[in-house]
Amino acid sequence: MAYIINESCINCGACGGSCPVDAIFQGDSQYEINPDTCIDCGACADTCPVAAIVAS
Ligand code: SF4
Ligand code: SF4
DSSP, rough: OOOOOOOOOOOTTTTOOOOOOOOEEOOOOEEOOTTOOOOOOTTTGOOTTTTTEEOO
């Protein structure tokens, strides 16, 4: 289980610095979360203005 970023992402970058384990990166078309690194803390979800970050 890990948090994911869905297609609502507008590439604003706000979530980028919020992850304590640096699991968030800018992918080809939107930001993404590395599921192998994410520790499910939920810190990133509160930073997203369009609620694109959700628990999977
Ligand atoms: Fe990083 Fe926590 Fe978000 Fe996972 S839930 S991507 S560990 S901030
Ligand atoms: Fe995308 Fe939300 Fe992150 Fe902005 S904060 S880059 S909209 S996931």
